[in-house]
Amino acid sequence: MTATKKKTLRERRHAATTEAMLEAAEHVMVAQGYDQATMQQIAEEAGCAAGTFYLYFKNKQELFEALLVRYLEALYDGCEARMAAVEDPIEKIRQSMVAALEYCHDHTGFVQVAYKAMPVRHRALYERLAEIGWTRPQQFRRRVEGYLRQGQKQGRVRSDVPADILHDFIDAVIFSFMEMFSAAPGRRGAREQLDLLWGLISGGLLGKEVL
Amino acid sequence: MTATKKKTLRERRHAATTEAMLEAAEHVMVAQGYDQATMQQIAEEAGCAAGTFYLYFKNKQELFEALLVRYLEALYDGCEARMAAVEDPIEKIRQSMVAALEYCHDHTGFVQVAYKAMPVRHRALYERLAEIGWTRPQQFRRRVEGYLRQGQKQGRVRSDVPADILHDFIDAVIFSFMEMFSAAPGRRGAREQLDLLWGLISGGLLGKEVL
Amino acid sequence: MTATKKKTLRERRHAATTEAMLEAAEHVMVAQGYDQATMQQIAEEAGCAAGTFYLYFKNKQELFEALLVRYLEALYDGCEARMAAVEDPIEKIRQSMVAALEYCHDHTGFVQVAYKAMPVRHRALYERLAEIGWTRPQQFRRRVEGYLRQGQKQGRVRSDVPADILHDFIDAVIFSFMEMFSAAPGRRGAREQLDLLWGLISGGLLGKEVL
Amino acid sequence: MTATKKKTLRERRHAATTEAMLEAAEHVMVAQGYDQATMQQIAEEAGCAAGTFYLYFKNKQELFEALLVRYLEALYDGCEARMAAVEDPIEKIRQSMVAALEYCHDHTGFVQVAYKAMPVRHRALYERLAEIGWTRPQQFRRRVEGYLRQGQKQGRVRSDVPADILHDFIDAVIFSFMEMFSAAPGRRGAREQLDLLWGLISGGLLGKEVL
DNA sequence: AATGAATGAGAGTTCATTCAT
DNA sequence: GATGAATGAACTCTCATTCAT
Known part of the structure; x- marks a missing residue:
């Protein structure tokens, strides 16, 4: 004892x-x-x-990696918790966005670290983290791509674009806006931000017509 | 003489x-x-x-800035030339994307410099470039936002999202995919890439329905 | 109590x-x-x-010195014990060599410490040890030089070289070969090693003729 | 020009x-x-x-190695020049000793570097120098061993001890005395030193009788 | 105009030593 | 008495920048 x-x-x-x-x-x-x-x-x-x-x-590099992993773990935890609460695949994706945006609001530092402090571009960093055995991003991504494919089968998501590209699209929009939001916090409420992003993203995912 | x-x-x-x-x-x-x-x-x-x-x-920093400005000047030149060739505001935006993607194909180094070599995040860099009097990005951006507003007035672009956010959306998608394309060149033809991106972006801009 | x-x-x-x-x-x-x-x-x-x-x-340096002194005490004890067992001065020297070599065989670590770990060259170290009051090497040396002088008086050791130089000669050969033996242990038996060294040393001490 | x-x-x-x-x-x-x-x-x-x-x-280690190599090159040059001037194998060895002692007198720093400054024991250092391609010590040693074998064939050098051990013996005596001479320069003339050492060494090499 | 040797401040990192627990 | 976390000075090595040539 x-x-x-x-x-x-x-x-x-x-x-x-x-x-x-x-x-x-x-x-x-x-x-x-x-x-x-x-x-x-x-x-x-x-x-x-x-x-x-x-x-x-061990050194500066590992300090940074630990910093990033700590944040990402919490972020993914939040996303997965929200995803588990709903059934519909598209709604799962939406909920994951909600979680990400909330986290980003509560931990402005995270996005700033991720965007301003990275010693290498994020793709290279993910590879590095995979090297040291931390592969959660890849796993998470695979899951979301699965939901996208379900949405495609149900005819609710455009099928003319492969699921992995659709995922890249979502990532692109979210990451970029997260950076903006974190740089100018409080400019808009989280709710409003979410509607904005989801409007843009769902439009892209749906993709019925071309202007 | x-x-x-x-x-x-x-x-x-x-x-x-x-x-x-x-x-x-x-x-x-x-x-x-x-x-x-x-x-x-x-x-x-x-x-x-x-x-x-x-x-x-003058120093390393200015060397980098000159490097970036040189590229951006060429990129904006290309975009504006293409934009001048058409009348329709939405088509102007589309043509500007065509030009950007083409440039990105022909100058892989540019995107890689912009993404791998930046001493600071791009927003900070734009501010820095503005400080030294190079404000073309801001001017260009204002122009494109103008076209977006025209599109909104014509009812061809969603009006529930302010034009500046729409611009951010376009930027987010284009910059992110440019990085991917330049990291894995030749994976897809420029034409195909363009259609892909335009599909996603125009879907988002249109935004008729929510999934 | x-x-x-x-x-x-x-x-x-x-x-x-x-x-x-x-x-x-x-x-x-x-x-x-x-x-x-x-x-x-x-x-x-x-x-x-x-x-x-x-x-x-007190500190790292004293730790090392204690380490060395512990070994040297045991070494000198062995040498003096063997020397006490015989009468003849030359034989005393020979017995001291026997003891040293035996010790070196049984405590390979000693020679390796003395040769690989010394923070300073050995002469400087002896001075340092003398400074802190440990003067046994000097005492031992004086004794051996005494035996050498007896040998010279008896005509069994060359007299054209002063006893202190003869001692240096013995030291040089023994220390050097001890290092070799300890670096490649088991290459030769202790007995054989002794004969080898004694042959070389006694030849030098005798020094009847020049090639 | x-x-x-x-x-x-x-x-x-x-x-x-x-x-x-x-x-x-x-x-x-x-x-x-x-x-x-x-x-x-x-x-x-x-x-x-x-x-x-x-x-x-390149770094501290290479600085030291360069320092040592510079000295050793000059030392070996001197030895080989003197060796070339005589025919007899034993005399060659003697001349090499003369050269070494002379060099040691003129470049006191050398021996002191070699003995006081070595980052590792000399055997390990020779291996390291061999690694970076500087193998002159090994070549020189082989040569001297050859002369010793000739001396053995001619019956002028003891045959009960292998040539490589005889070489170790010579090295042991020379290196040790060089250190002493360089630590107390001018205590004895070079000539006298030489006679002293040669007396001790030749006695050991000859090795007719055991005390 | 061009050089490139030299600078020197400052980086990341190590480790003998101390001292509150 | 023993601990081991913390220290902080000192280390080797790097590199943007300068300036005599």
């Missing part, structure tokens, strides 16, 4: 420090970008010595 | 050198990204000494 | 810990050399925390 | 700088040892910025 509690205490302490470090890293990297952010700056922000970071993260 | 001619020759020489330097910078920056590309590498690629660059560009 | 016993127990514990630490230090320093061996590595090898070392040794 | 001269001038300049840097490195490394010598110290000694060293040497 005591041992367990002790261990838990240590672990808690460790987790809290890790958390504080990730926050400091986020803050500085969002402000400066990955390359321009120095470990000294981040350490100062975190209120500890630069060397201390190397007890928690 | 002679003086003028001499000066012209010098200018030509200067322009040619500038051009070679920009090409070298593009090559290295596309391969390595902005921060990782060193001036010595770029100089070696250009076949001159590192110091020489500082006779043509 | 109880206090005394307690103290003795404590002392035993202290000695055992010291021993374990020296062994760990030896292991790591032999593998990596003095500078490359880190206190954290040594601590891990010893199964304790890095900080604990500083309760037993 | 001009071009050639220019190039030669540059090369000269480069060589002179390299030389100055090696000297500075030698000075500091002899005083502090390899690990303790910092690039800043060396640079200060050389009268330039630390970064400048990296234009001439």
Whole structure:
């Protein structure tokens, strides 16, 4: 009991420090970008010595990756929770967007990290994360593509465009608008943003006619 | 007269050198990204000494900006030429997309520079370029928004979404797909790519129904 | 009484810990050399925390010196024991060599520490050890030189070379071959090694003729 | 002509700088040892910025290797020149010793570098130098072993000890005494030193009787 | 105009040592 | 007594920029 509690205490302490470090890293990297952010700056922000970071993260690159993974895990968790609550495949996609936008509203830092701090373009980063065994994005994507295909079979989604391209389309719009929203937060309510995006996206997915 | 001619020759020489330097910078920056590309590498690629660059560009940052501006100037030139050839506002937008995609096909380096080498996110960069007085993107954007508003007045474009958001939507889709196309060139023909994108975008712009 | 016993127990514990630490230090320093061996590595090898070392040794340098002294004490003990068992001065020297070689066979780590891990060359180290009051090498050396002088008086050792140089000669050969033997252990039996070395050394000491 | 001269001038300049840097490195490394010598110290000694060293040497390790190779090349050159001047195999060995001792007298720094500054033990270093393609020590050694075998065939060198061990013996004595001589220069004349060493070595090589 | 050697500030990272627990 | 997290100074090495030639 005591041992367990002790261990838990240590672990808690460790987790809290890790958390504080990730926050400091986020803050500085969002402000400066990955390359321009120095470990000294981040350490100062975190209120500890630069060397201390190397007890928690192997190097700067892994610090950044941990930062991103932490956010993405939460984001995907939210998306999947919302998706599970409905049955209809198209509605699942819509709900996933709702979750993403909500998360983006509550964690402005995330999008800014993802867009301003990335040491490499996001495609390359996903590959890197896959290399270290974190493949959730790929899995999630496959799932959404499945829903899109169901929508195509039901005739509710255009079939002249392959599902993977439709997914790219959704991603393109969401990511881009998330960046805009996070850069100018509060400009519009989350509800309104969602309707806007869904209008644009669903129009593209439906694609009945060409102007 | 002679003086003028001499000066012209010098200018030509200067322009040619500038051009070679920009090409070298593009090559290295596309391969390595902005921060990782060193001036010595770029100089070696250009076949001159590192110091020489500082006779043509104030510093690394300005070298990159010049590189980007050169591309964007050509891109906007192409877009505006095509836009001038048609009358219909929606068709103008479509033609501008055609031009952009074509340019992107012929100058793969451009998109790669814009996406892989940017020292900062593109929004920040536009602001920076505006600071140094290069405001063509803003002008171009205003023009396209004007066409969108015309389309709205004619009832051919959804009016439930403001024109500036529609523009953001177009930008989001185009920029994202341009990156994909340039990363996997030849996967699809330019024609086919265009139809794909236009299908998605026009669907979104039209936006008659919601799924 | 109880206090005394307690103290003795404590002392035993202290000695055992010291021993374990020296062994760990030896292991790591032999593998990596003095500078490359880190206190954290040594601590891990010893199964304790890095900080604990500083309760037993003032710093890394003293840890190394203790390590070396422990070995040298044992080595000199062995040599002197063997020397005491015979009368003849030359034979004393020979027996000392026997002891040294045996020790070297049984404690390969010693030579490797002495040769691979030394933070400074050995002469400098002896000076340093003398500084901290450990002068046994000097004493031992004086003794051996005494035996050499006796041999010279008896006409059994060349007199054209001063005894201190003869001692340097012996040292040179022994130290060098000890390094070789310890680097390639088992290449030759201890007996054979001894004969080899004694042949070379005694030839040099005798020095009747010049080729 | 001009071009050639220019190039030669540059090369000269480069060589002179390299030389100055090696000297500075030698000075500091002899005083502090390899690990303790910092690039800043060396640079200060050389009268330039630390970064400048990296234009001439890839890193600290290569700086040290260059330093050692420079010395050894000169040493071997001297040995081989002297060896070529005589016919008799044993005399060749003796002449090589003469050359080595002379070199050691004129370049005290060399022995001190070799003994005080080595980042690793000399055997390991020879392996490393062999790795980067510098195998002169091995070649030289093979040659000397050949002479020893000739001496054995002629009955002038003991045959009860293999030639490679005899070579180790010579090396052991020479290296050790070189260190002593260089640590206490001028204590004895070169001539006297030579006679001393040769007496000890030739005695060991001859090895007629055992004390 | 062009060079490229030299600079020097500053990067990421390591590690002997300390000290609150 | 033992811990091990934290320190922070010091390390090697990089590179945008300068300037004597």
